[in-house]
Amino acid sequence: MKALAARRHHPMALLVILLLALVATGGLYAALQPQTAQAEAYTQEDIDAGEALFLANCATCHGRNAEGLVDSEGDTLGPSLIGVGAAAVDFQVGTGRMPMQQSGAQASRKPPQMNEEQTSQLAAYVASLGPGPAIPADEWLDTSKGDATKGGEIFRINCAMCHNAAGAGGALTRGKYAPAVIGLEPKHVYEAMETGPQNMPVFNDNNLSSSDKRDVITYLEKLEENGSPGGISLGSLGPVTEGLYAWTIILSLLLGCAVWLGAKAK
Template sequence: MARKPAKANRRHPLATVVLIAIGLAFTGGGYALFTSTATAQTDTASSTSQSSVDEGKKLFAANCATCHGMSLEGSTAGPALLGVGAASVDFQVGTGRMPLAMQGPQAMEKPPQFTEEQTQALADYVASLSPGPAIPTDDQLTANGNATNGGELFRINCAMCHNVAGAGGALTEGKFAPSLTGVDSKYIYEAMLTGPQNMPVFNDHNITPEDKRDIITYLKYIQNNDSTGGYDLGNLGPVAEGLFIWIFGIGAVVALTVWLTAKSN
């Protein structure tokens, strides 16, 4: 408005613009930082190494594109991967489930085909094309949460397929919920976040990151503490116990009766 004498102006004409820009950058950056750490990390991870994305693109074209399409659009042989995020790629490739050895009811776990760098490259590439859940950071995975809360959440949300002790269980048509014993915390977290195979998605609104950490804490607690009362027979419940008593209990007792009634020589 008042732009009369240029000398009287102590500020540069663009100072206001710069100030607004700085203010916006602070609020926006802060907002981004505080609200969605995950998305922010995707951005930094993908932006930090363009070479990783390029490497991932090559690997994807050579190993995944036959089924999932050159631009993640999917085909009759495999689903589209747009929006699955780095977490999904890291879970599927990192546990060896992808690439598939063969079509079947469900992708089977096997020794991973790719190195960690290659898996990361594939994840970076898929994440670079469309947004999706990122690979969890180490502080989300520390097993120092509340085991009680984790146990309750596990029994309510997970045990009907994975069994109360995480020993796994059957689903329909040959599909199954795998055993969770010895599974890396990262993969447990990613599975909850992305819902691989037949598993439902437990997003952060459904089970918060703290709750997810609690569940991991509970699983690690029951796995790291020796099973109370002796060998757990695979944590399979009464079926394993029944088989045991019929084979070893009755077996031992019958052997002893035979010994007791044997004619002395």
């Protein structure tokens, strides 16, 4: 320590301290920053294979370099994919939304067109274009660590206004809609919150931390597990389907009885 103390007036001391401080800050940041780091490392072969798939399936709308395309009237054909990250690709391609079946208000879910390997290769290619949210680590998808009650509160405040309190989905403007969110893969729910696909707002880690997202996933899983304790759920759409049920099924049963009782005496 004495040697260190003796050299504290050395001209290089300031530089050394500055360097140490920088390393410490950077190192701490790297260690403590929210975990969005790549869950799996992509190889160059993945990226190349992904690019080939991209050119064959996606470039028509998104452009040859994923820079996005605009048609002659100035409407977006496909947005730029630079910086959307692997999570966005995994969600859109993994749920079959992309490649899009037809243009319209919104890409709807369909059986995936790419298998898991191809999806991963596409994700690798898009991730290589610029930094963006990565596919979530398994830790954040483990619902045994989640808090359903807190997730429920977050869901009611942030999600239910579009997706319905029971997760049954709902309408948005101009033919767009919020899909039902029950029975989905936790990974896709997480990625949707992280990347905000289509008309959905982005809930990044500053809005909802990774553990908050895990709580939401846990709540949705609990909703699915609990099912409908009262019997047939009628789509969990609330009073409208209940009223329709009363005017159709129940009224016909009553009508049947009335006709029967009215006819007997003849």
